[in-house]
Amino acid sequence: MSRWAGPLLATLRLDLRRWRRQRLAALTALVAPAAVAVIVTGALGGEPRVDTTWAVVDEDGGPAASAFFDRALTHPAVAEVATARRLDRDAAVRALDGNEVSAAIVLPSGLSEALAAGDAPAIEVMAPRTDSVGTDVARLVVDQFRVRAWAESTAVGAGAEPPDDETWPLTVAVRSATGRDLDAAAHYGPAIGMFFVLLALGFAIHNHVADRESDVLDRLTTAGVPAWTVVAGRVLAAVTVGGLSLAVTAATMGVVFGRSWGPPIPVVALVLAVLVCYAGMAAVLAAVLRTSAQAQVATAAVGFVLALGSGSLGPPGTERPPVAVLVPTTYALDAFAELGVAGAGIGAVAGYVVLLVLVGLGLLAVSAPLARTMR
Amino acid sequence: MDAKLEEATAAPEPGGRSGGGAAAVPALACRDLVYAFGDRTAVDHLSFEVRPGEAYGLLGPNGAGKTTTIRLVCGMLDPDDGGVEVCGRSLRGRGGRAARGLLRYVPQGLALFPTLTLAENLDFWARMYGIDRRTRAGAVRRALELVELTGRADDRAERTSGGMQRRLNLAVALLDEGAALLVLDEPTVGVDAQSRAALIETIGGLRDKGMAVLYTSHYFDEVERLCDRVGIIDHGRLVLEGSPAEVVAGGDGTADLQDLFLAVTGRDLRE
Numbered sequence: 001m002s003r004w005a006g007p008l009l010a011t012l013r014l015d016l017r018r019w020r021r022q023r024l025a026a027l028t029a030l031v032a033p034a035a036v037a038v039i040v041t042g043a044l045g046g047e048p049r050v051d052t053t054w055a056v057v058d059e060d061g062g063p064a065a066s067a068f069f070d071r072a073l074t075h076p077a078v079a080e081v082a083t084a085r086r087l088d089r090d091a092a093v094r095a096l097d098g099n100e101v102s103a104a105i106v107l108p109s110g111l112s113e114a115l116a117a118g119d120a121p122a123i124e125v126m127a128p129r130t131d132s133v134g135t136d137v138a139r140l141v142v143d144q145f146r147v148r149a150w151a152e153s154t155a156v157g158a159g160a161e162p163p164d165d166e167t168w169p170l171t172v173a174v175r176s177a178t179g180r181d182l183d184a185a186a187h188y189g190p191a192i193g194m195f196f197v198l199l200a201l202g203f204a205i206h207n208h209v210a211d212r213e214s215d216v217l218d219r220l221t222t223a224g225v226p227a228w229t230v231v232a233g234r235v236l237a238a239v240t241v242g243g244l245s246l247a248v249t250a251a252t253m254g255v256v257f258g259r260s261w262g263p264p265i266p267v268v269a270l271v272l273a274v275l276v277c278y279a280g281m282a283a284v285l286a287a288v289l290r291t292s293a294q295a296q297v298a299t300a301a302v303g304f305v306l307a308l309g310s311g312s313l314g315p316p317g318t319e320r321p322p323v324a325v326l327v328p329t330t331y332a333l334d335a336f337a338e339l340g341v342a343g344a345g346i347g348a349v350a351g352y353v354v355l356l357v358l359v360g361l362g363l364l365a366v367s368a369p370l371a372r373t374m375r
Numbered sequence: 376m377d378a379k380l381e382e383a384t385a386a387p388e389p390g391g392r393s394g395g396g397a398a399a400v401p402a403l404a405c406r407d408l409v410y411a412f413g414d415r416t417a418v419d420h421l422s423f424e425v426r427p428g429e430a431y432g433l434l435g436p437n438g439a440g441k442t443t444t445i446r447l448v449c450g451m452l453d454p455d456d457g458g459v460e461v462c463g464r465s466l467r468g469r470g471g472r473a474a475r476g477l478l479r480y481v482p483q484g485l486a487l488f489p490t491l492t493l494a495e496n497l498d499f500w501a502r503m504y505g506i507d508r509r510t511r512a513g514a515v516r517r518a519l520e521l522v523e524l525t526g527r528a529d530d531r532a533e534r535t536s537g538g539m540q541r542r543l544n545l546a547v548a549l550l551d552e553g554a555a556l557l558v559l560d561e562p563t564v565g566v567d568a569q570s571r572a573a574l575i576e577t578i579g580g581l582r583d584k585g586m587a588v589l590y591t592s593h594y595f596d597e598v599e600r601l602c603d604r605v606g607i608i609d610h611g612r613l614v615l616e617g618s619p620a621e622v623v624a625g626g627d628g629t630a631d632l633q634d635l636f637l638a639v640t641g642r643d644l645r646e
Contacts, residue, residue: 010502014488021490021531215482219547222449222480222558223503224472 004229007220011233012240015207019241033196033245037252040188041259052134053083055092055104062112064149072145081137096126102134103127105142120150189261190336191307193249194274194329197242198306201282202299204238208286209295227287227371232364235283239275246271262339266346270335273356277328280363287370328359400463402427402556402587403448403478407457410443410611417443419611420457427555430578430588432602432619434595434636440611441591445560448589449480462555478556479548483564485540486547489533493524493543496532500547518546522577538570545574549581556587563592575601595633609640 019025056073058065073084087095092104104126114121123142127135208231211217220230250267253259261267281302289295309321310329324330335352338344346353401424410418418440425431435441446452448459450466459466464474487496497515506514519525522542527535532543541562548557559578563571575597582588582601592598598605599619607615607622615622615635623635 006505007503010499014491014499017495018488018490211486213484214486215484216486216488218446218449218451218482218484219480219486219500220503221451222475222478223500224475225503 004226007225007229008233008236011230012237015204015234015237016240018207019203019237028199029196029241029245030248033192033249034252036192037189037249038256040192041253041257052081052102052132052137053085053100054134054138055087055095055101056084057087057089057092057104057106059089059109060107060111061109064112064115065107067149068107068145072141072148078137078141082134082141092126096128099128101128102132103138105138115149118150120146187333187337189249189253189259190246190333191329193246193271194278194332195303195307196245196249197239197275197278198303200238200242200245201235201278202303203241204234205282205286205289205299206292206295208234209289209292212290213292228368231283231286231367231371234286235279238282239279242278243271243275246274261336262344263346266339266344266349269346269353270332270339270349270356273353273360274328274332276360277332277356277363278360280360280367281328283367284363284370287367328356331355400427401425401460402429402462403431403589404460404463405444405448405457406460408444408447408454408459409456410447410452410454417611418447418454421608421611421613422457423606423613423616425556425587425589427587428582428585429604430582430590430602432598432605433589433591433608434598434605435591435608436640439608439640441608442560443611444608445480445558445589445591449478449558450475477554478558479551479554481545481548481557481559481562483560483562485544487532487540487543490531492529492531493519493535493539493546494528496543497546497550501550504551506551514550514552518549521549521581522546523573536570538566538573541566541570541574542577545577554586556589557581558589560591561593562590563594563597571597595636607636607639615639 019029056069058069069084069086072078073082085095085101087104089106092101092106095101096104106124106126108121108124111121111123123146125135125139125142208217217227217230221227250261250271253261285295285298285302289298305323306327306329309323309327310333331352335349335356338348338352403425405421405423408418408421409416421440421444423431433441433444443452447454450459450471453467461474461477464470464477466474488499491499494515497518498511501511501514515528516525519528522545524539524542524546527539532540535543545559545562548554548559557578562578563574566574571594578588578590579601588601590598590602602619604616604618605622606613
């Protein structure tokens with residue numbers, strides 16, 4: 001066996017054995033992913049979810065305002081996602097400030113007269129400090145109402161039959177950053193799986209630091225073992241366990257709820273790419289961290305950045321923070337969203353796969369010289 | 376000793392111990408070692424030798440440079456100046472790997488895996504030392520025999536006593552018969568008197584079979600009992616060297632090594 005293959009495989013074998021001997025190994029790697037997948041998929045049912053409340057300020061008091069309340073807000077597509085609270089302007093502003101509503105729609109004084117005269121007057125949508133999906137949906141509904149009301153008034157003015165409500169072109173769809181429909185289960189499923197991969201890698205980093213503290217790494221150095229082979233073997237063991245958790249998550253969602261992550265080959269390619277990427281991050285951390293305290297802080301911080309930075313903990317469609325562009329999990333989630341679309345193949349995620357693998361390989365390459373000073 | 380060691384060193388005297396014959400190539404030669412952490416010199420032009428079949432005790436208070444010296448000897452640090460040779464082979468350069476192959480290090484920490492059995496621990500280290508698959512099981516068995524742990528081979532390390540774990544820590548260094556130099560950094564820390572005595576006896580047995588031993592400890596009785604020569608270092612320099620008896624005799628008439636150490640360095644060993 002070559003100078004590096006022996007130590008690498010010995011470390012892989014060692015860590016898998018140590019993992020197996022942990023009392024909670026099966027629970028953390030197999031039972032927990034399955035349980036969380038059942039809870040999340042069961043709760044969300046795979047449907048896109050928006051549940052929002054708007055304040056509506058009626059300063060018009062005429063037939064146009066009545067039409068907005070009776071027809072626009074009760075339209076099934078709108079009623080499914082939004083609840084309206086009729087407030088005066090001051091109360092609406094307070095509700096916005098208190099984050100009680102995602103938008104305040106103001107039907108201005110003179111709206112009915114303007115529409116009757118064939119104009120298309122502005123309807124103000126006041127937004128909170130941070131926009132949400134609910135704010136966007138409010139703008140969409142208001143725009144469509146204005147167009148519709150204007151079209152109706154024009155038609156009536158011209159003596160034509162107004163279009164009926166059934167054909168009112170009002171739809172609410174939650175879409176991914178790339179414009180694809182977002183499936184909540186397909187969003188949370190991979191996010192859960194990736195969380196468990198991170199958990200496994202966190203354990204590996206803790207093991208490595210503990211070995212450093214107990215002089216194992218010193219002894220390996222004197223034995224002439226290349227430092228990077230130990231890190232590589234350790235990370236390989238962790239991604240094996242993490243990969244198992246990911247597979248359990250996907251299988252649970254597929255078998256129990258029939259929620260597929262997409263066609264098998266692109267999904268496997270994407271999962272492998274995620275594992276390579278995370279392995280690179282873990283290898284760098286394992287190489288540079290020196291104490292258990294450092295490992296604890298660093299793994300928690302990285303976990304939070306990867307989860308919160310990518311928006312994977314938020315509902316699908318939530319606006320991502322600016323840092324998301326630097327977080328690999330963002331691209332992984334986008335790629336899984338792409339695979340949720342019927343007919344998506346490997347071509348839909350090839351770019352993401354290449355990007356994640358390149359990031360992972362780059363980090364692995366960086367970790368090798370860092371690990372050389374592993375003592 | 377096996378053929379590799381025979382080739383690397385002069386033949387030991389009958390009975391195993393060479394006792395430091397003048398013609399023998401030293402198992403360990405530290406020549407003018409210098410190492411500094413920033414502007415603080417930890418090892419300052421330190422030179423000493425350990426001959427095949429000899430146990431050499433390195434003594435010094437905390438911060439004297441003992442651990443840094445051990446790390447230099449084992450190749451964990453590269454000296455700023457000077458060099459280290461194991462059986463005539465430099466630790467640096469092309470022969471470095473071969474030189475490292477002749478030394479075995481027993482760290483102060485327990486470099487073990489608690490959830491693995493004693494045999495599994497040794498099997499892991501045997502793989503890391505590159506011991507061939509065909510001879511690995513035999514090497515594990517022999518190492519367990521040497522430290523008298525054969526009966527506990529299938530017990531997890533975490534379920535054995537502290538003394539047994541120390542013996543297992545030593546056993547790792549005894550897996551490969553090719554080793555010519557055993558470097559032990561305070562191997563009896565936290566061990567009861569009985570287990571300490573057993574460890575010292577085992578190490579003495581290895582020395583008697585021709586293995587060179589470099590030993591650091593805070594226990595003077597261990598050093599006096601085990602070591603043929605001692606070197607006292609302070610501020611990274613060798614301040615006194617000789618057999619325990621010579622060192623005591625050459626001092627200022629103090630009763631034993633501990634008193635002498637205090638007289639020479641002005642500090643207690645545990646400081």
